[in-house]
Amino acid sequence: MATRWGLCGAGKISHDFSVAMKTLPPGDHQIVAVAARSLERAREFAKKHSIPKAYGSYEELASDPEIDMVYLGVLHTEHWRLGLLVLQAGKNMLCEKPFAMNSREVGDLIAASKKSNVFLMEAIWSRCFPLHREVRRLLAEDAIGDIKLVKASFGSPQLHIPRSVEKELGGGALLDIGVYTLQFVLMVFNGERPESIHATGVLLNSGVDESMVVVMKFARNRLAFCFFSIAVSLPNDATISGTKGTIRVLGPMHCPTTLEVNGKTTQYPLPEPSLPLNFTNSTGLRYEAEEVRQCLLKGLKESPRMPLSESALLTEVMDECRKQVGVVFNQDSQ
Ligand SMILES: NC(=O)c1ccc[n+]([C@@H]2O[C@H](COP(=O)([O-])OP(=O)(O)OC[C@H]3O[C@@H](n4cnc5c(N)ncnc54)[C@H](OP(=O)(O)O)[C@@H]3O)[C@@H](O)[C@H]2O)c1
Known part of the structure; x- marks a missing residue:
């Protein structure tokens, strides 16, 4: 059914x-x-x-x-x-x-x-894209050795979009696109809590973040570096560096189709849309819809690809980044 x-x-x-x-x-x-x-x-x-x-x-x-x-x-x-x-x-x-x-x-x-x-x-x-499933498989197999550093960027000029810049509409780079870079790091480190978070940002006059750089340290001397902006374009890619090799998710890392593992590239093409789309690679939304269906069929109440505990941790990390750069929403005082 x-x-x-x-x-x-x-x-x-x-x-x-x-x-x-x-x-x-x-x-x-x-x-x-x-x-x-x-x-x-x-x-x-x-x-x-x-x-x-x-x-x-x-x-x-x-x-x-x-x-x-x-x-x-x-x-x-x-x-x-x-x-x-x-x-x-x-x-x-x-x-x-x-x-x-x-x-x-x-x-x-x-x-x-x-x-x-x-x-x-x-x-x-x-997290539901076939490419990300492959990344997880490679990590589980220890394909690139001990992970030492994860880097991810996402920049997209969208200062003309009201919901991106206005505080009352929940604007700012972090919540809209930075979230993708941070969730990537948490995925690589399997939902581990960072030992430290250092965030520096530049704010718009509206009080939301235009650009931000976040450095996180995880246990056993592992680092992550994320940068994102709603003012400029960035590579929008992600790199996982290990002692035995490198995994690169080429841009757009949030809905990716090109994976590079130790220099070898594999493509994961998407189906063509039947109508023009508003956002990049959106036919890839099919994978999360199917993930949800599979979870329902199994009687699950949450997805193992994006567990609720990880969403809670991701939000905690974003709260801390906002605190450090000084972005405060009305919702924070309720
Ligand atoms: N997965 C992705 O790649 C992706 C891409 C873009 C956005 N998103 C997320 O999807 C959500 C919507 O983004 P969008 O670009 O689709 O936004 P949007 O088209 O500007 O707005 C989405 C809906 O929000 C309601 N809305 C708009 N302005 C409102 C206001 N001032 N007060 C109350 N409700 C308002 C409207 O609902 P009605 O239709 O009922 O009027 C509108 O259709 C955001 O949370 C965004 O982060 C995800």
Whole structure:
């Protein structure tokens, strides 16, 4: 039986997610409904993507008994409020990154999922890509020896996008794109907590971070170095350096198709989209949708690729980075 999805939000990422779903077998995945703040917008989106039901409120979507899994594709600042609505209605949920604005909010979402006994995952789609599965396999096999240093960058000029720069919309490089570099490091070190975190950043007038450099030290003298920016382009790649070799995930590291292991390159091509996309390589969203389906079929309440404990640690690391560079959101004082 197909996994029946409901989309919460009819914005840019929900569009790309819907296009990616079209690359999967319809017998496995169906989008049965979409909800937006306005019914007109939801209807327009539903028509474009051939979705049977459109709702003008998120509450209606959360109470639709036909839906197995809600995809939450709204602004970061809405993840906590709408995430709680969905989870408390007893629905499974895949929540866009960043999971929420801070550790308090993430803790509430995790607690609500446990209380309702439903599946919950932060949509760190990178981890579901076939290339990332290969990276994990290589690491598990000790293919490049002892890991000494991990480096990752992500830079994308997006100072013209309101949700990237405005504090009330959850702006800043860290929460939007830096999150991908930090989660990469945590993946390599298997969810270990860093021994130390040093973050330095440059802020915009709005008070959110334009660019940041983060250095982390892990036990046994292992280092990680992440840098990210919403002002400039960067290589957007990631390198894992070990005593016996090097693994390079070529840009875009958050949705990668090219892997280099000790100089040998392998391609992991993506399916072509049936409609123009808003973001790079978005047909790769198919892999997280399939990961969610497989978890549901196994009766899991979280994904082993992005466990809730790692989402909680990732958020703690981001809280610490924000504290060190001086980015404070209204949500931090609630
Ligand atoms: N996985 C990825 O590669 C990827 C890429 C881009 C974004 N994202 C994540 O997806 C989320 C949405 O990003 P997006 O680029 O899709 O954003 P977007 O199109 O600007 O907005 C998404 C939705 O958020 C709601 N929204 C917009 N402005 C709002 C406001 N002022 N107050 C309350 N709600 C508002 C709207 O919902 P309605 O439709 O209901 O009006 C809108 O459709 C973010 O958390 C982002 O980090 C992930």
